[in-house]
Each structure stands twice: as C-alpha cells, then as structure tokens.
Amino acid sequence: MIALFSLALVVFASSLHVEAQDESRIKVYANRGDNITLPCGLERLSSMFGNRIKWTKIEDDSTETDVLVSMGFYKKTYGNFQDRVYLLEADDSDATLVITDLDLKDYGTYKCEIINGMQDKVVEVDLELQGVVFPYSPRLGRYNLNFQDAEAACLEQDSVVASFEQLYGEWKTGMDWCNAGWLNDGTVQYPITKPREPCGGARTSAGLRTYGRQNKSNSRYDVFCFTASLKGRFYYLIQPKKLNFDEAVDACKRDGAEIAKVGHIYAAWKLLGYDRCDAGWLADGSVRYPISRPRKNCSPTEAAVRFVGFPDKKQKLYGVYCYKPQP
Numbered sequence: 004m005i006a007l008f009s010l011a012l013v014v015f016a017s018s019l020h021v022e023a024q025d026e027s028r029i030k031v032y033a034n035r036g037d038n039i040t041l042p043c044g045l046e047r048l049s050s051m052f053g054n055r056i057k058w059t060k061i062e063d064d065s066t067e068t069d070v071l072v073s074m075g076f077y078k079k080t081y082g083n084f085q086d087r088v089y090l091l092e093a094d095d096s097d098a099t100l101v102i103t104d105l106d107l108k109d110y111g112t113y114k115c116e117i118i119n120g121m122q123d124k125v126v127e128v129d130l131e132l133q134g135v136v137f138p139y140s141p142r143l144g145r146y147n148l149n150f151q152d153a154e155a156a157c158l159e160q161d162s163v164v165a166s167f168e169q170l171y172g173e174w175k176t177g178m179d180w181c182n183a184g185w186l187n188d189g190t191v192q193y194p195i196t197k198p199r200e201p202c203g204g205a206r207t208s209a210g211l212r213t214y215g216r217q218n219k220s221n222s223r224y225d226v227f228c229f230t231a232s233l234k235g236r237f238y239y240l241i242q243p244k245k246l247n248f249d250e251a252v253d254a255c256k257r258d259g260a261e262i263a264k265v266g267h268i269y270a271a272w273k274l275l276g277y278d279r280c281d282a283g284w285l286a287d288g289s290v291r292y293p294i295s296r297p298r299k300n301c302s303p304t305e306a307a308v309r310f311v312g313f314p315d316k317k318q319k320l321y322g323v324y325c326y327k328p329q330p
C-alpha cells in the first residue's frame with residue numbers, strides 16, 4: 004500500500020548534495036530546516052558589477068513569485084522569503100542564492116536571471132526535499148475535501164499538498180492507493196502499482212491514474228500530503244493504561260510535548276525507520292501505528308503506517324504518540 008521503507012533515504016537524510024543535469028538545469032536535494040545554496044553565476048572573470056540579479060520561484064500553476072532582486076547595493080527580498088534569503092557573493096561573478104531554515108513550501112523550481120544588457124543569463128534550479136507522501140482523508144470520511152479544505156487538511160497534519168513529482172516519486176518506490184486525491188497543481192490522481200479491477204481496471208498498466216484538473220471549489224476528493232524530516236522528536240508515550248482521546252492530549256502535554264500529527268508519524272516512519280506495534284491516538288482523532296519491520300500481528304506483509312480508524316473519542320482503548328518540538 005505505502006512505499007517500502009528505503010535505506011537509501013537514511014543516507015540522504017543527513018547529507019545535502021547537488022547534481023548537475025545539464026548546463027542550465029541543476030537539482031539540489033535538501034532537508035527541512037537546512038540552509039541551502041542554489042548555484043548561479045557568470046563565467047569566471049566577468050564582473051557582476053552593475054548587473055541586475057533576479058531570483059524567482061516558478062509555482063506549480065506556472066506563475067512566478069519574486070524571491071530576491073539585487074542591483075549593486077540595492078537588495079530586496081519578498082513575501083515568505085523576506086529575511087530568509089541572501090546572495091552568497093563569493094566573488095564578483097557569483098549570484099548564488101542562500102535560503103535559510105528551509106520550509107516545506109520552499110520545494111520547487113527557482114529561476115536565476117542575470118541581466119546586464121550584453122550577455123543575459125538564465126539558470127533554473129530544482130530544489131527537492133527529502134520527504135514522504137501520504138494519502139489523507141478526515142474523520143468525515145472519503146471524498147469530502149475541496150481544494151481549499153485539502154490545503155487546510157495537509158497543513159493541520161504538518162504537511163503541504165503534494166506535487167505531481169512527489170507523488171510520482173512515491174509511486175516509483177511502490178506506493179499503491181486506490182482513492183483519488185488532490186495534488187497542488189489542481190489535478191486529482193492516484194498511484195497504482197498492482198493494477199486490479201476496482202482501481203481503474205486489471206488490464207491497465209501501473210502508473211498514476213488521473214482524473215485531470217477538477218473544479219477546486221465544488222469537487223470533493225481525498226488529498227495527497229507531503230511532509231519532510233522532523234525538527235523535533237516523535238515518540239510513543241509509555242503509559243500504565245490505555246487512554247481516551249482527551250487523556251491522550253493531556254498525557255503528551257504533561258510530558259512537555261504535544262499529541263503528534265499524521266505528518267509526524269509518516270516522517271518518523273519513512274525517514275527514521277520508526278517501528279512500534281502499538282495503536283496510538285494522533286491529533287486529528289485517528290488511531291495509527293508505524294511498522295517498518297513487517298512481522299506477525301504487526302502489518303505482516305508490508306512496511307506501512309497502519310490506520311486503525313477514527314474511533315469514538317471516549318474509548319479508552321489506545322496509547323498515544325507525542326511530538327516534542329525542538330527547543
């Protein structure tokens with residue numbers, strides 16, 4: 004159902020590397036919270052003096068948002084990037100951008116333009132975050148979210164609506180999910196690795212099945228959320244007895260933490276290999292448990308975050324997962 008836990012991700016988790024694809028397109032891999040550099044510059048010996056440098060982010064609907072503009076001593080940063088980005092200026096010909104404290108929303112394609120009237124230069128850099136995609140539907144049940152609800156639902160789970168590339172990446176590592184969900188480009192899709200009758204047909208090929216672009220205000224589906232590595236600590240709280248939902252919330256608080264969100268359990272499972280065969284409450288009122296070593300009675304056939312359901316909040320039947328943000 005969900006992608007098998009991959010060891011490769013552990014290796015990536017603490018490192019940052021840059022890979023050149025061709026001259027004008029570069030990929031940068033990073034983690035949430037990192038400070039990263041997006042390379043751009045003129046050939047050596049050409050001075051940048053008097054040049055205009057403009058960094059923009061290309062959004063999934065192809066619009067561009069301003070990140071930074073620089074001309075001589077004049078520098079301006081914009082919106083959510085204000086006070087979080089600057090030019091490295093390692094030498095006269097350098098237009099490399101530094102982004103500090105990387106956030107989930109920073110994922111995407113950036114464009115660097117150097118304009119001097121002589122030899123203008125444009126470079127695109129793809130910034131990819133190591134993370135995990137997970138399907139989400141709320142207590143209300145399947146197919147209840149319009150696009151705006153979907154964005155809010157992911158945000159509440161410490162995540163953002165996933166992009167096509169992110170879902171595609173998860174499908175390539177084995178994700179199979181038979182409910183359609185929103186992606187951040189406004190399309191609705193679902194990933195199938197084992198074609199079968201109820202999921203688009205047994206004779207079709209594996210892949211992402213798409214319903215195409217849907218009406219953002221009145222079409223209702225589930226959503227695919229994306230989250231990245233945790234800045235804090237996710238853990239199962241050892242308790243003498245089982246708890247109802249309110250007791251679970253209090254128990255985490257008394258431990259100096261908060262009840263964990265769905266994004267936290269997926270990030271801990273996928274990126275840290277967290278494994279615990281105890282069903283526990285999460286902040287949205289769901290009960291789940293993360294298994295990375297499949298075994299008898301604990302998700303025997305696959306590594307997965309197991310979903311127990313949205314039980315009656317008064318039931319004293321479960322433990323609790325907590326999350327302690329970094330001080």
Ligand SMILES: *[C@@H]1O[C@H](CO)[C@@H](O)[C@H](O)[C@H]1NC(C)=O
Nearest residue numbers: 036037038039101102103104
């Ligand atoms: C990132 O840069 C900021 C500001 O330059 C600095 O305060 C912070 O310690 C850096 N963080 C990391 C993880 O290097």
Ligand SMILES: *[C@@H]1O[C@H](CO)[C@@H](O)[C@H](O)[C@H]1NC(C)=O
Nearest residue numbers: 189216217218219220221222
């Ligand atoms: C979406 O549906 C609403 C209500 O039916 C309609 O008013 C609106 O024009 C539609 N939007 C698009 C982009 O089709």
